[in-house]
Amino acid sequence: MDKTFTRTFTVVGNNFTDAGKVSTEIKMILKQLGINSTIIRRVAIASYESEMNVVMYANKADISLIVSPTEIQIVVEDTGPGIPDIELAMKEGFSTATTEMREMGFGAGMGLPNIKRNADIFNIESIMGKGTKLNITVSLN
Amino acid sequence: MMEEEFRSIRIEKEICHGCMSCMRICPTHAIRVHSNKASLIKELCIDCGECVRTCEYKAILPLTSSFSEFSKFKYTIALPSPVFYSQFGKEIQPGILLEALKKIGFDDAYDVACSSEAVSIALQEYLDSNEGPRPLISPYCPTILRLIQVRYPNLLENLIPIESPMEIAAREAKRKKMQELGLSEKEIGAIYITPCPAKMISILSPPRKKHSFLDGTIAISEIYPSILQAIPQITTKNDVKEVRGLGLGWPIVGGQVASLKAEECIAIGGINDCIRILEDIENGKLRDIQYIECHSCPNACVGGSLTIENQYIARGKVLKIVEKYGSQPCQEREYIRELYRRNFFSQLGKISASPIKPLDDDISKAIQKMKQKQKILDMLPKIDCGICGAPTCETFADDVIKGLTCADECIILTVKKFESMSGNLFETAQKHSRKIKSRWEDEKK
Numbered sequence: 001m002d003k004t005f006t007r008t009f010t011v012v013g014n015n016f017t018d019a020g021k022v023s024t025e026i027k028m029i030l031k032q033l034g035i036n037s038t039i040i041r042r043v044a045i046a047s048y049e050s051e052m053n054v055v056m057y058a059n060k061a062d063i064s065l066i067v068s069p070t071e072i073q074i075v076v077e078d079t080g081p082g083i084p085d086i087e088l089a090m091k092e093g094f095s096t097a098t099t100e101m102r103e104m105g106f107g108a109g110m111g112l113p114n115i116k117r118n119a120d121i122f123n124i125e126s127i128m129g130k131g132t133k134l135n136i137t138v139s140l141n
Numbered sequence: 142m143m144e145e146e147f148r149s150i151r152i153e154k155e156i157c158h159g160c161m162s163c164m165r166i167c168p169t170h171a172i173r174v175h176s177n178k179a180s181l182i183k184e185l186c187i188d189c190g191e192c193v194r195t196c197e198y199k200a201i202l203p204l205t206s207s208f209s210e211f212s213k214f215k216y217t218i219a220l221p222s223p224v225f226y227s228q229f230g231k232e233i234q235p236g237i238l239l240e241a242l243k244k245i246g247f248d249d250a251y252d253v254a255c256s257s258e259a260v261s262i263a264l265q266e267y268l269d270s271n272e273g274p275r276p277l278i279s280p281y282c283p284t285i286l287r288l289i290q291v292r293y294p295n296l297l298e299n300l301i302p303i304e305s306p307m308e309i310a311a312r313e314a315k316r317k318k319m320q321e322l323g324l325s326e327k328e329i330g331a332i333y334i335t336p337c338p339a340k341m342i343s344i345l346s347p348p349r350k351k352h353s354f355l356d357g358t359i360a361i362s363e364i365y366p367s368i369l370q371a372i373p374q375i376t377t378k379n380d381v382k383e384v385r386g387l388g389l390g391w392p393i394v395g396g397q398v399a400s401l402k403a404e405e406c407i408a409i410g411g412i413n414d415c416i417r418i419l420e421d422i423e424n425g426k427l428r429d430i431q432y433i434e435c436h437s438c439p440n441a442c443v444g445g446s447l448t449i450e451n452q453y454i455a456r457g458k459v460l461k462i463v464e465k466y467g468s469q470p471c472q473e474r475e476y477i478r479e480l481y482r483r484n485f486f487s488q489l490g491k492i493s494a495s496p497i498k499p500l501d502d503d504i505s506k507a508i509q510k511m512k513q514k515q516k517i518l519d520m521l522p523k524i525d526c527g528i529c530g531a532p533t534c535e536t537f538a539d540d541v542i543k544g545l546t547c548a549d550e551c552i553i554l555t556v557k558k559f560e561s562m563s564g565n566l567f568e569t570a571q572k573h574s575r576k577i578k579s580r581w582e583d584e585k586k
Contacts, residue, residue: 005508007515024420032539033507034499037294041423048424069505114425140504 005033008064011054013080019055023048026065026074033067039138042118043072046136049111050076056101057081058131071120074136082128090116090124147345149188149204149338154178156200163192163201164532168412169291173540175530184498187287188339189412189437190446203338203447204345206357208246214330214356216322218314219247220307221334223254224392224442225361226384227458228450233372235389235462236381244371245364247332251314255471256306257388261400262477263303263486268403268431276422276430277301279397283339284437285415286492293419294494301432302488306388307333307340309486311354330356334364336392336445337438360447386471390463392442393456397434406432411439500542514542522553 007029009022026047030040047063054061058080066073083089092113116122121137159177171185172192179200192201211217219242226235235252242250268277280286280300289296311331318329333340335358344353375381390396394410407430409415415435421427438444443459444452480486500514501507521534529550531537540546549555 001509002512003505003508005511005515020420020424023424027420027423029511031292031497032500033504033511034502035504037494037496041295044423045425048426067508067511069508 004066004068005029006064006066008062011051011061011063013055013057013059013061015055019052020048022051022063029065030067030072035067035072035140039072039140043074043138046115046118046138047074049115050074050134050136053111054078054080056097061131070140072138072140074134076134076136077131078133079131082130083124083126083132084128086124086126147204147342148181148183148186149190149342150181150186150193151202151204152179152181153200153202156198158198158200160197161527162195162197164530165527166191166195167532168416169288170532170536172532173530173545174527175546184495185291187284187291187412187437188342189284190338191412193338194446203360204341205335205338205360205363205447206332206341208359210357211330211332215324215328216248216318217246217330217332218311218318219243219250219332219334219359220253220310220314220355221250222307222336222340222361222392222442223257223389223459224336224445224448224455225334226254226389226462227392227443227455228361228365228448229368229372231458231461234381235384235466237372237375238368239384240375240377240381241368241371242334242364244374245367249314249318251310252382252384253306253310254384254388254391255386256310256313257391258386258400258471259388259477259480260303260306260309260486261387261391261397262474263481264301264397264432265401265403266478266481267301267303268401274299276427276433278422279432279434280492281305281397282436282441283343284337284412285435287339287342288412288415288437289419290492290495291497292416293423294496295423296419297492297494299422300492303486304488305343306391307343308354315354332356333358334361335359336361336442336448338447339437361445362447362449365449383466384471385466385469387463387467388471389467390459393459394436394439394441395434396441396459398432401432403431405430406434408434408436410436410441410444412437500539510542514538517541517548520548520554521551524553526552528552 009025011022023044027040027044030043050063058078061076061078064075088094090112115136119136120139123135126132157178159174159179161174163179164172164174168189168191169185169187171182172179190203193203221242226238229238239250239252276299278296278299289300315326315329315331318324319326331354333355341358344355344358387400390399395408398406398408409418415437418433440452440456443455448455499507500510518535518538521538523534525533529537531540537551541548
């Protein structure tokens with residue numbers, strides 16, 4: 001028997017109106033599963049930042065929530081420009097956001113570092129011109 | 142022993158028509174309608190009073206006290222919410238209304254707006270001197286407080302631990318009268334004149350599990366007629382106590398923020414907008430905001446379900462009252478700051494979370510149930526028609542998993558099932574009729 005619960009959401013680039021909806025749904029599911037609230041907050045921040053990255057930079061992405069009795073995984077797989085220098089993108093304060101995005105309160109260069117800070121295991125792969133894949137794991141133990 | 146859970150409303154089954162308007166409007170999906178009667182899921186209810194407001198048949202009653210309950214006290218003090226001052230004619234000043242409360246049977250009336258002003262000074266001190274998480278959230282709307290306990294336990298640490306004006310006022314009013322009259326605390330009844338049913342809950346089961354200094358609530362709408370009659374009887378209109386201070390602006394959206402000097406404060410009215418903001422805070426947004434004033438009612442307390450005056454007119458009146466009496470402070474700022482330093486405003490105890498019950502306490506079982514729920518949800522039409530007695534297809538799927546209802550209650554699923562069954566029947570009948578026909582035709586040959 002499969003011990004995991006999986007649900008996949010689609011996020012479309014530039015759709016600022018719906019930004020945040022996936023994180024809200026993810027939180028709702030985790031609350032119903034009885035996950036500890038501190039863990040929910042970490043997952044919420046990580047999934048929200050990922051969702052915002054997709055809205056701001058990618059064309060489209062699938063965000064999957066995978067919950068097992070021992071861990072929560074968020075997998076974000078986007079089709080988009082890719083990240084040319086991952087090491088640089090992981091630096092706090094580094095951002096390629098436009099002035100408009102910054103005026104809306106985004107693009108402080110905290111997105112990826114914030115995701116990493118809230119994850120127990122964090123993986124990022126990116127292919128230029130194709131897209132980026134994030135794998136965020138938060139342990140339940 | 143299980144502690145009895147009080148909620149601010151009661152559904153009168155005999156009066157209920159099963160019309161579902163309450164079920165549809167409830168922001169936390171706490172109402173179901175089965176066998177044409179509405180029922181409340183207490184642990185989901187946040188006391189917002191939306192159902193009381195929407196019920197055309199007056200089948201949902203707010204929980205307040207009745208006058209007869211107060212006969213057990215030797216001395217009673219009415220503490221009107223500052224909303225009370227906005228319910229009558231423009232020329233009737235707050236002081237007269239305090240006198241009117243004495244005319245209708247209370248031994249004394251005590252102004253709460255002055256405590257609101259004191260609390261706003263305390264809030265200012267807290268904002269200036271505490272680092273902690275941001276944004277800080279105001280804890281004065283009991284519905285928002287309960288919403289955070291139920292849905293956003295993460296944000297309990299963002300609530301400002303400063304006691305509410307109504308509690309401060311009740312404590313001080315009682316203390317003064319105990320000294321003056323030599324009575325014990327129990328002999329004095331402090332009654333809040335309330336614009337909404339949620340305030341009763343903060344008295345009956347205070348969120349911090351401590352004792353409340355208030356002993357009951359009476360709805361503004363309930364005493365309104367007798368106050369109207371009492372006003373003309375007050376002959377000493379010129380020497381009534383003047384009520385003043387910025388606390389008078391507290392019952393409208395932005396009233397708290399206006400009494401603060403902090404920058405980066407926002408004020409929100411309306412339960413659904415509050416939910417959106419709390420979601421954002423939980424996602425780590427709004428960290429540069431210092432203070433958030435949240436009200437469940439779109440127009441804050443002047444729009445409470447137990448008020449009489451139209452909420453927009455009442456809002457206008459509050460603004461006028463503030464213009465007239467708000468500029469003069471009601472107490473010395475330095476004195477209040479000294480009280481703050483002596484923990485005069487500190488709340489006792491911690492607010493506990495009362496999170497939504499998970500599908501199962503065992504995570505493995507909860508995951509399996511979540512998968513079943515998803516399966517059911519995939520079959521459902523997702524049109525939230527409500528005929529099953531649940532407000533949305535999603536809550537219906539929850540109810541099925543919890544064993545509270547069965548999937549057949551969905552009319553669309555049943556019709557589909559019937560369609561496929563009758564489709565088969567029709568096909569079988571056709572098949573048989575073809576068989577008979579061909580045999581009959583065979584026989585004819």
